[in-house]
Structure formats: structure tokens, C-alpha cells
Amino acid sequence: MNAIRVDLQLIADMVEPATRALDVGCGDGSLLAYLVNFKRVDARGMELSQAGVNACVANGLSVIQGDADADLRDYPDDAFDYVILSQTLQATREPREVLRQMLRVGKRAIVSFPNFAHWHVRLRLVFGGRMPETPSLPYKWYDTPNIHLCSIDDFRGLCRDMGLAIERAIVLDRNSTPINLPPLLANLLGEQAVFMLRRG
Amino acid sequence: MEATTDTVLDGLADAERKALARCRHAVLGARRPLRLDCGVDLGPYRVAYQTYGSLNADRSNAVLICHALTLDQFVAEQHPVTGKEGWWDSLVGPGKVLDPARYFIICINVLGGCMGTTGPLALDPATGRPWNLRFPVVTVADMVRAQAELLDHLGIPDLFCVIGGSMGGMQVLEWAASYPRRVFTAVPIACAARHSAQNIAFHEVGRQAIMADPEWKSGDYRQHGTVPARGLSVARMTAHITYLSEQALQRKFGRALQDRDALGFGFDADFQVESYLRHQGSTFVERFDANSYLYITRAMDYFDLASAHGGVLANAFKGSPTRFCLFSFTSDWLFPTRESREIVHALNAVAANVSFVEIDSDKGHDAFLLDEPEMFRTLAGFLKGAATVRGLKDTP
Numbered sequence: 001m002n003a004i005r006v007d008l009q010l011i012a013d014m015v016e017p018a019t020r021a022l023d024v025g026c027g028d029g030s031l032l033a034y035l036v037n038f039k040r041v042d043a044r045g046m047e048l049s050q051a052g053v054n055a056c057v058a059n060g061l062s063v064i065q066g067d068a069d070a071d072l073r074d075y076p077d078d079a080f081d082y083v084i085l086s087q088t089l090q091a092t093r094e095p096r097e098v099l100r101q102m103l104r105v106g107k108r109a110i111v112s113f114p115n116f117a118h119w120h121v122r123l124r125l126v127f128g129g130r131m132p133e134t135p136s137l138p139y140k141w142y143d144t145p146n147i148h149l150c151s152i153d154d155f156r157g158l159c160r161d162m163g164l165a166i167e168r169a170i171v172l173d174r175n176s177t178p179i180n181l182p183p184l185l186a187n188l189l190g191e192q193a194v195f196m197l198r199r200g
Numbered sequence: 201m202e203a204t205t206d207t208v209l210d211g212l213a214d215a216e217r218k219a220l221a222r223c224r225h226a227v228l229g230a231r232r233p234l235r236l237d238c239g240v241d242l243g244p245y246r247v248a249y250q251t252y253g254s255l256n257a258d259r260s261n262a263v264l265i266c267h268a269l270t271l272d273q274f275v276a277e278q279h280p281v282t283g284k285e286g287w288w289d290s291l292v293g294p295g296k297v298l299d300p301a302r303y304f305i306i307c308i309n310v311l312g313g314c315m316g317t318t319g320p321l322a323l324d325p326a327t328g329r330p331w332n333l334r335f336p337v338v339t340v341a342d343m344v345r346a347q348a349e350l351l352d353h354l355g356i357p358d359l360f361c362v363i364g365g366s367m368g369g370m371q372v373l374e375w376a377a378s379y380p381r382r383v384f385t386a387v388p389i390a391c392a393a394r395h396s397a398q399n400i401a402f403h404e405v406g407r408q409a410i411m412a413d414p415e416w417k418s419g420d421y422r423q424h425g426t427v428p429a430r431g432l433s434v435a436r437m438t439a440h441i442t443y444l445s446e447q448a449l450q451r452k453f454g455r456a457l458q459d460r461d462a463l464g465f466g467f468d469a470d471f472q473v474e475s476y477l478r479h480q481g482s483t484f485v486e487r488f489d490a491n492s493y494l495y496i497t498r499a500m501d502y503f504d505l506a507s508a509h510g511g512v513l514a515n516a517f518k519g520s521p522t523r524f525c526l527f528s529f530t531s532d533w534l535f536p537t538r539e540s541r542e543i544v545h546a547l548n549a550v551a552a553n554v555s556f557v558e559i560d561s562d563k564g565h566d567a568f569l570l571d572e573p574e575m576f577r578t579l580a581g582f583l584k585g586a587a588t589v590r591g592l593k594d595t596p
Binding site: 042044050053054056057058059060061062063064065071074075076079080 | 523525544545548549550551553554555556557558559560574577578580581582584585586588
């Protein structure tokens with residue numbers, strides 16, 4: 001129970017204790033459980049798969065079935081201190097609207113996503129001539145849930161367009177270790193990124 | 201004049217007498233009557249209830265089970281009238297999800313019921329004659345008010361959990377809306393925030409069947425020494441179909457014939473499904489009062505939580521501190537998942553703490569009363585998490 005995935009741990013570290021958080025696409029609930037048990041967070045979850053929901057509820061977590069595109073709009077403004085979307089943005093139908101909703105419902109949004117400009121991906125496409133399959137993008141082109149992939153720089157661009165303030169940006173390498181590099185290199189060497197945003 | 205338990209007992213059917221001999225009861229509202237939604241002041245009235253386990257020192261482990269339309273307070277024991285095992289034996293009992301060693305479990309026969317709580321069977325204290333159809337029409341909110349009065353009487357400040365399915369789920373929602381500070385967790389199962397047109401329609405068929413029975417005598421059948429058995433039986437048969445799924449009926453009976461090898465070319469119960477329904481109807485008559493059936497189905501029909509809160513369901517839960525866990529079943533067409541989802545949307549709209557579990561089952565609405573391990577597992581997890589937050593110890 002103590003150990004959670006490195007990227008989830010990074011997200012958990014961004015969340016202040018005793019706050020309110022909504023984890024959209026909470027999967028098996030490991031981040032939720034961590035936030036509840038170790039940071040006394042009033043943490044709720046939303047998960048697409050009913051099996052995932054049931055497993056979370058059986059672990060005593062507050063989770064409903066729902067998806068980021070359709071169900072965030074139910075919540076009132078400022079309902080949470082944080083709305084978290086880990087490794088899910090690229091699978092939403094309208095990432096821009098999802099981000100907007102996250103920052104309406106939450107004072108802050110924490111978003112993690114795979115970087116489509118990672119050198120591994122670039123090599124596969126440029127020299128392999130095939131759609132990239134990497135550890136963070138393990139799907140075939142025809143069965144991937146990822147329909148809106150982006151690079152770290154793309155994401156920064158969207159935040160700029162939407163007038164969102166980037167409070168923190170952490171880039172992780174292939175071993176999920178945070179790396180501290182200038183943006184151009186980060187966009188090449190980072191396999192995934194975690195951003196904390198607030199309304200600008 | 202304060203009615204004593206004895207004078208109220210005089211108007212009782214045998215079934216009710218047997219029930220009262222086996223459960224607890226209290227006469228309430230003698231000094232301060234219950235103001236019903238219809239405007240009538242009811243009092244004194246009797247509330248029959250059953251308890252399992254004991255209240256802990258800080259009175260924090262009370263669980264209220266709200267029963268469905270035709271069920272009663274005999275949740276986890278042999279029924280005094282039918283001799284059948286408790287209707288929620290699968291959930292309540294030693295080693296079960298709701299363990300009396302851990303919780304003080306209460307189940308109260310609803311207002312308008314016929315297992316000991318005041319309803320059309322009882323005597324009108326003003327006239328000394330049975331209420332029958334002169335009994336005021338009660339609502340789900342009235343039922344819940346009477347339950348709250350009993351908890352006051354018992355000195356129970358708040359409930360760790362209010363749980364129930366179907367009409368029981370409606371009561372759970374009403375509890376959470378009317379007494380949010382007294383409800384730590386709410387578990388509405390297989391229910392809706394308002395009764396749908398289709399459900400009202402089915403109830404109306406049942407009521408018309410009862411009232412069309414010449415033995416019903418405008419509700420005064422007991423004075424005439426008759427029982428509208430045919431009508432009540434048809435009402436039950438109709439309702440029973442709505443509790444099952446098409447798949448479950450097909451799996452259980454198919455087109456199998458009853459005690460014969462070939463079609464009878466007549467109107468006996470050729471098919472097993474007919475025989476089954478007739479049996480359901482005739483046994484129901486032995487344990488349930490026809491007038492009570494009219495009143496309780498009416499209460500369900502009138503239930504519309506949003507309309508009581510300015511037409512917006514979310515308003516019913518504004519600022520609610522309660523932790524909710526809703527359950528629905530995939531094959532339930534009487535209270536389909538969609539209805540539970542509407543409640544979830546309303547709870548999200550006020551950022552309430554809510555979990556929602558849909559259970560995959562082909563058993564229809566009845567699934568909530570049956571052995572559904574996935575429901576038990578998730579419910580146990582939900583209650584365990586909530587008990588930790590509440591600081592409930594493992595043993596009282």
C-alpha cells in the first residue's frame with residue numbers, strides 16, 4: 001500500500017494535506033488510497049470501467065463511474081482544491097474542454113501525460129516508419145485509446161492559448177526519474193510529464 | 201384520549217397480532233401528533249420495529265434498514281406469520297456484512313404497513329372503528345418522519361448508516377434529504393428519486409385489481425368478514441413480474457409445463473410460470489393487507505424528491521455531509537441504472553461524497569434481496585471505509 005507508481009507519487013507530493021481532490025480516471029484507486037491514508041485528503045474518484053469502480057468502492061474509496069468528457073460538467077465551481085487527470089488527457093475526446101472543466105471544478109489541475117516527442121517515439125516514426133509503440137504508449141495504432149497525443153511543448157502551447165498558469169512542470173525520463181533540463185531538451189528526453197496548473 | 205397498546209390491538213388482524221408478539225413497538229404522537237404531508241395530524245400511532253445487536257456506549261453504531269413495499273421489520277429471523285427466513289438474511293447476521301456484533305440494527309415497519317405499525321388496519325382513535333380507507337394517505341416523507349420520532353424515543357441521535365432497496369431506497373434518500381446531520385452514510389439500492397410513469401402505471405393496475413374485487417367492499421372488508429383475495433393476488437402477480445427480468449423468467453421457467461406433458465387446451469395453469477405467479481399471489485394474501493397495499497403503493501407513487509425541493513434534485517442534498525453509496529443492477533427494469541445515475545448527477549452537482557456501483561446481474565429488481573457477492577463485497581468495503589472515518593471500533 002505504501003509504494004505507488006513514481007508518477008503517481010509525484011502527483012501525490014503536489015497535493016497539500018487535508019484538502020479536497022478529485023481523481024478523474026482513477027483506475028484501481030491507488031493514488032486515491034494514498035491521498036486518503038497518508039495525506040488525509042477528502043479524495044473522490046471517477047473511473048470509466050465499472051469493474052474498476054467496484055474494486056475502488058470495495059477498498060473503501062468514494063468512486064463513481066463516469067468519464068472526463070461527459071461528467072466533469074456536473075460538478076459545481078471550485079468544488080475541489082485539485083482535480084487530477086493522470087495519463088488520461090490523451091484519451092479524451094476534447095482535451096481542451098476537459099482542461100477547462102478541471103479548472104472550473106478545481107482550484108488547481110494536475111495533469112500527467114506521455115510525451116509524443118520523446119526521442120524513442122521520434123526514432124520509431126522517422127526511421128521505423130511505423131506508429132510508435134513504447135512503454136508509455138504500448139498500443140497498436142488500431143486499438144489505442146489515445147486519440148489526442150501531444151508533446152510537452154504542445155501542452156505548454158495549449159496552456160498558453162487557454163491562459164492557464166503553469167505552477168509546476170516535472171519531466172520524467174524512461175526510468176520515471178525527474179530530469180531537470182531546458183524545455184527543448186526536456187521535450188526530446190522526457191518520456192512523460194506532470195503539470196500543475198491554475199487559472200491564469 | 202390516549203390510546204393504549206391494548207385498545208389499538210383490538211383492531212388487529214391475526215397476522216399483525218403474531219408480528220407484534222415477536223417484535224418491539226412504541227406508541228408515539230399522543231402528546232404531539234405527527235403532521236402528515238396531506239395535512240392530517242396523526243396521533244397516537246404505533247410503530248412496530250425489530251432490533252439486532254446493541255447500541256454502543258457513544259451511540260455511534262446504529263444502522264437503520266428501510267424495508268421495501270411488502271417487506272417488514274423481520275429482517276434476519278424466521279417470519280412470525282410466514283415461517284420463512286428473514287428477507288435480508290444474506291446481508292444481516294453474525295459474520296455477515298451487517299453484523300449485530302458490530303452494529304445496532306433497527307428495522308421499522310412503515311407507516312401505513314400491516315405488521316404492527318399504524319395503518320388502515322388500526323382503529324381511528326376518534327371513532328374507535330378501523331380506519332380502512334379513512335386512514336390518511338401517507339407519503340415516504342411521513343414514513344421517515346415517524347422513523348425519526350422513534351429514534352428520538354429510543355435516544356439515538358444519529359445513524360451510522362441508513363440502507364434500503366426499492367421503496368427502502370426512497371426512504372434512504374428522504375432520510376438524507378430531511379435529516380442530513382443524522383445520516384453518516386446513506387445506501388440507496390435499486391431505487392429512484394421519483395416514481396416513474398411506468399411504475400405508477402403498474403401500481404395502478406394492482407390497485408384497480410383490489411378495488412374491482414367485490415369482496416373489497418369499499419375497503420370495509422374486515423367488517424363484512426370478507427377478504428379481497430382475488431384482487432390482492434392479481435396485484436401481487438402483476439407486481440411480481442416487474443421484480444424479475446425477462447432473462448430470469450426465461451431461465452427459471454422457459455415454456456416448461458406444470459404437472460402435465462401436453463397443453464391442456466383450457467385455462468388452468470398449463471405453464472410453470474403461471475403456476476408460479478398464482479402461488480406468489482395466493483401466499484401473499486395470507487400475509488398482507490389489501491388496504492395497506494393501496495396505501496403503500498400510493499406513497500411510492502407520490503415520491504418525487506426533486507419536486508419537494510423546488511424541482512431541482514440537487515437542492516435536496518445541498519451541503520450534505522453524508523457519504524453516499526448507490527447500487528443498481530444491470531437487469532433491473534423497474535428501477536434501471538439510469539435512475540440511480542440521475543441521483544449521482546444530483547449529488548455531484550453539490551459535490552457530495554458519493555460512490556456508485558452497478559452490479560452485473562440477470563435477476564432483475566429482485567437482485568437486491570438475493571445473494572449478490574459483488575454487492576456484499578463492495579458494500580462491506582464502503583462501510584469499512586466509513587467506519588474508519590467515523591472512528592467505529594471493531595467491537596461495540
